[in-house]
Amino acid sequence: MRKKSKSQSKSHSASKAVTRHSLFGPPPILEGEDAAAYDELFGRVCAAIKPVDVIDEMFVADVVASEWEFLRWSRLKLSLIRARALEALERFLPEKLDYDLYREHFEDELTTTLQDNLAEDQTEDFAQTLAHECARNDPEAVDKVNEILAGIDLNMDHILNRAQAQKAEELTQQYVRHEPGAVKLINELLATASVSIETLTVEALRAKELDYIERIDRLATIAESRRNASLHEIDRRRPVLGETLRRSVQEAEDREFKVIDTTPAKGRNAA
Amino acid sequence: MTSDRKIKANRVNAQISTGPKTYHGRARSAKNAFRHGLSLPIESDQALCEEVQGLARQIAGQRASAHIEILARRVAETQIDLRRVRYARHRLVSDALVNPYYESRADTRAKIRVIKQLLTPKLTDIPLPAFIEKYLITTPEGPAKLATILSEEMKQLVAMDRYERRALSRRKFAIRALDEARRRR
Numbered sequence: 001m002r003k004k005s006k007s008q009s010k011s012h013s014a015s016k017a018v019t020r021h022s023l024f025g026p027p028p029i030l031e032g033e034d035a036a037a038y039d040e041l042f043g044r045v046c047a048a049i050k051p052v053d054v055i056d057e058m059f060v061a062d063v064v065a066s067e068w069e070f071l072r073w074s075r076l077k078l079s080l081i082r083a084r085a086l087e088a089l090e091r092f093l094p095e096k097l098d099y100d101l102y103r104e105h106f107e108d109e110l111t112t113t114l115q116d117n118l119a120e121d122q123t124e125d126f127a128q129t130l131a132h133e134c135a136r137n138d139p140e141a142v143d144k145v146n147e148i149l150a151g152i153d154l155n156m157d158h159i160l161n162r163a164q165a166q167k168a169e170e171l172t173q174q175y176v177r178h179e180p181g182a183v184k185l186i187n188e189l190l191a192t193a194s195v196s197i198e199t200l201t202v203e204a205l206r207a208k209e210l211d212y213i214e215r216i217d218r219l220a221t222i223a224e225s226r227r228n229a230s231l232h233e234i235d236r237r238r239p240v241l242g243e244t245l246r247r248s249v250q251e252a253e254d255r256e257f258k259v260i261d262t263t264p265a266k267g268r269n270a271a
Numbered sequence: 272m273t274s275d276r277k278i279k280a281n282r283v284n285a286q287i288s289t290g291p292k293t294y295h296g297r298a299r300s301a302k303n304a305f306r307h308g309l310s311l312p313i314e315s316d317q318a319l320c321e322e323v324q325g326l327a328r329q330i331a332g333q334r335a336s337a338h339i340e341i342l343a344r345r346v347a348e349t350q351i352d353l354r355r356v357r358y359a360r361h362r363l364v365s366d367a368l369v370n371p372y373y374e375s376r377a378d379t380r381a382k383i384r385v386i387k388q389l390l391t392p393k394l395t396d397i398p399l400p401a402f403i404e405k406y407l408i409t410t411p412e413g414p415a416k417l418a419t420i421l422s423e424e425m426k427q428l429v430a431m432d433r434y435e436r437r438a439l440s441r442r443k444f445a446i447r448a449l450d451e452a453r454r455r456r
Contacts (some may be wrong), residue, residue: 023326023350023354024354025354025357025358025361026358026361028357028361030361030364030365030368030417031365031368031369032368053330054326054329054330055330055346055446055449058350058442065357076414076417076418079413079414080414080415080418083414083415209418211422212418212419212421212422215421215422215425216418216421219421219428222432226439229439229443233443233446237446237450
């Protein structure tokens, strides 16, 4: 048998997509969603169910659309909760951090502030050295820095808070990426404070978000029950289809093979 | 109690204002009650009718009896109706999602209040603080935007869901009737 060329199979799948599009409407893909992932899901469901007629295809399209929606709402719910959890973590971390953990950030922050407010006769290196010594708690450097900061309506706490916040943000990002060091440190800090990330998240969720989540849950439940209903209908149709298929095969065979006349040989010429 | 003078004035005014007069005005006001058109029967749309016919032929298959053809047509009608409802629901969310200025009605009202205050003579000369400017130009993005859309359009989504539920139910029974007829054949 001659193999189908790539272009032939491409045009075949394209025409299939057009048919599918006209029967079931455009795929329910929203902006930012992965159309290829939808097609892959469609392909997998099709391969599993193996639709045998148009009605089966309708149910396959239903299953895929409902599943896609269910995944979308589940993802959305997770994103909202995760965003709130990370904000809560960023708020929790700064005051729990040891100075050693954010000393470098403090030094950088202080260097930038000092460089922006240098006297004309001072070099940028001077700011860096002063910030370095101040970060190492050198009393003379601390006094000098306090003096400079007072002159520009700032104080040490302000710089320390900014450094803490920066380190907290950095750690949170590392925690999102599951970097072992950050995960271990944050878990230790949470344990020391006798809280868990779940507690922080629940406390951070506002009434507005809880309302969103409730609505999203409702939509997810609807999508899930519709998917299950479609699967149930496919199951229900299988015996009917089996019978219809058997009959079709039988009819085809009947057309192909005529019944042989079994009239007795009476009256015929004997050999 | 309303005075006779007022009643008379109201009646005279009502006679003067009897709605739009131009062709375009009347055409527009005729659509005032139109929301999504999902309650309109499929037969009212010629293009949909043709799609129903095509799909019904596919469902019935070749050499189908008249009875099967009727049942197949019912299935096709419900399928096209279902597609229409789903498309409308999808458009509702998707149009809002691509709108870069989309935000909740409550947020829009709050921003309008802020702008009104900023336009008072006392504040017009003061430069706009950065955080207020940021607040005014920021709209929800990403998951927060989708969540806002769901929350804002929930009433309509629920209404559309009712149409979808009905269409699904009608299609289920239409398919069962067709399957039953094929089984008995």
